[in-house]
Amino acid sequence: MNVDGIKKGIVLDHIKAGRGMDIYRLLHLEKMKCSVAIVQNARSTKYGRKDIIKIDEMITLDMDMLGYIDPNITINIVENGKLHEKKNLELPEKLTNVIRCHNPRCITSTEQEIKHTFLLADRENRIYRCIYCDVAHKEQMVYY
Amino acid sequence: MNKKTRNLISIRDITRKDLEEMLALGQRIMECPGEYKDVCRGKKLATLFFESSTRTRLSFEAAMIELGGNVLGFSSADSSSAAKGESVSDTVRTVSFYADIIAMRHPKEGAPKAACTRTEVPVINAGDGGHFHPTQTLTDLLTIKTEKGRLGSMVIGLCGDLCFGRTVHSLIEAMSEYPGNEFILISPEELRAPDYIRMILDKSGCSWREVRKMEEVMEDLDVLYMTRVQRERFFNEEDYARLKDTYILDAEKLIPAKPDLCIMHPLPRVNEISVVVDDDPRACYFRQALCGKYIRMALIMTLLGLEKEMRR
Numbered sequence: 001m002n003v004d005g006i007k008k009g010i011v012l013d014h015i016k017a018g019r020g021m022d023i024y025r026l027l028h029l030e031k032m033k034c035s036v037a038i039v040q041n042a043r044s045t046k047y048g049r050k051d052i053i054k055i056d057e058m059i060t061l062d063m064d065m066l067g068y069i070d071p072n073i074t075i076n077i078v079e080n081g082k083l084h085e086k087k088n089l090e091l092p093e094k095l096t097n098v099i100r101c102h103n104p105r106c107i108t109s110t111e112q113e114i115k116h117t118f119l120l121a122d123r124e125n126r127i128y129r130c131i132y133c134d135v136a137h138k139e140q141m142v143y144y
Numbered sequence: 145m146n147k148k149t150r151n152l153i154s155i156r157d158i159t160r161k162d163l164e165e166m167l168a169l170g171q172r173i174m175e176c177p178g179e180y181k182d183v184c185r186g187k188k189l190a191t192l193f194f195e196s197s198t199r200t201r202l203s204f205e206a207a208m209i210e211l212g213g214n215v216l217g218f219s220s221a222d223s224s225s226a227a228k229g230e231s232v233s234d235t236v237r238t239v240s241f242y243a244d245i246i247a248m249r250h251p252k253e254g255a256p257k258a259a260c261t262r263t264e265v266p267v268i269n270a271g272d273g274g275h276f277h278p279t280q281t282l283t284d285l286l287t288i289k290t291e292k293g294r295l296g297s298m299v300i301g302l303c304g305d306l307c308f309g310r311t312v313h314s315l316i317e318a319m320s321e322y323p324g325n326e327f328i329l330i331s332p333e334e335l336r337a338p339d340y341i342r343m344i345l346d347k348s349g350c351s352w353r354e355v356r357k358m359e360e361v362m363e364d365l366d367v368l369y370m371t372r373v374q375r376e377r378f379f380n381e382e383d384y385a386r387l388k389d390t391y392i393l394d395a396e397k398l399i400p401a402k403p404d405l406c407i408m409h410p411l412p413r414v415n416e417i418s419v420v421v422d423d424d425p426r427a428c429y430f431r432q433a434l435c436g437k438y439i440r441m442a443l444i445m446t447l448l449g450l451e452k453e454m455r456r
Binding site: 103105106107108109110111112113114121129130131132133134135136 | 232233254
């Protein structure tokens with residue numbers, strides 16, 4: 001399979017195998033007019049298998065969302081066909097409208113205009129807490 | 145509290161230094177209330193109570209009136225535009241034009257926090273669902289300080305609904321800051337303190353344990369904080385009926401207790417403290433309600449920046 005190299009754009013590398021399509025949807029890449037390629041189950045010396053997304057245009061990425069979904073993703077910025085910058089992600093301290101508070105007693109359950117905001121409470125166990133009700137959010141559910 | 149925005153949403157907003165200054169101001173007001181009768185002349189407090197309350201709302205209103213200020217507001221969601229579907233944000237934005245300070249109670253957790261992002265007027269959380277009730281904590285701290293003369297080196301038993309009992313959560317958070325305190329959490333399995341409170345206790349380094357029966361620990365306690373199992377926090381009436389009378393404090397259970405035990409309750413009380421206990425000098429809960437007024441006077445003054453005026 002041939003996927004052309006990109007002149008100017010972004011390559012999301014080291015995506016956990018199987019998560020590529022989730023990230024494609026979360027970044028709303030289906031709405032892009034440029035070429036977007038998803039490579040699934042590519043061989044990886046680091047992880048065994050991985051997914052890759054190539055976007056043939058510079059776009060603003062939601063780094064918090066990506067960091068939350070998979071902090072091992074590497075973001076490669078390509079300019080003039082060459083790697084211009086490599087960014088590593090980490091679990092973000094704050095999430096805004098990435099995950100949704102599921103506490104029915106929380107004010108976010110009734111006030112539509114309030115942004116669902118979480119702060120990282122426990123990095124090791126990936127626990128975030130809603131800033132309004134303090135309820136912990138453990139599973140990797142994404143708000144979109 | 146947060147000096148920039150001057151809100152009180154959680155007891156975490158108050159530094160230990162600010163807390164001690166406020167308690168000291170509360171005690172000074174308690175000693176000479178007449179000296180403070182004109183401090184808030186021309187100021188207005190809005191009490192936005194989307195959930196009913198007796199003590200909290202009336203003590204806020206009494207506090208403002210005793211400071212020489214005025215009060216406006218509503219005492220239930222039904223008597224506000226919330227009944228027409230207005231959001232908390234819109235209500236608060238509007239009320240900001242009419243009042244100098246807002247005290248808000250709401251059944252949803254985090255409502256006052258959401259409110260304070262919509263206004264420059266200081267917002268006081270007067271209770272948000274089963275989450276926080278920081279002014280009750282200030283009341284409790286002033287009571288303990290007045291009754292026991294200290295806030296550290298005590299064995300504190302908290303009994304009843306420790307899951308939805310917001311007063312307990314804030315009190316644990318505040319008292320865990322003081323060295324030498326030991327906490328005994330007395331609750332049925334279904335009403336255990338939530339994980340974040342247990343995490344706070346772990347982080348604080350305070351000694352703590354959970355028990356199911358108050359009789360097991362009565363003789364050890366310096367403070368016994370009773371709570372009501374709150375019907376309004378249950379989605380299921382059967383669960384409420386099963387748990388509501390789990391703990392009833394009576395004269396017999398108090399026999400092994402220390403002579404200087406401080407029995408507290410945020411009130412309203414239902415069955416969890418027998419009325420015979422009211423005559424016991426160790427029963428502090430009505431004096432606690434009085435402390436609520438004085439500490440709210442101190443809080444209003446502090447948030448409006450008037451405590452400094454008094455010093456001048």
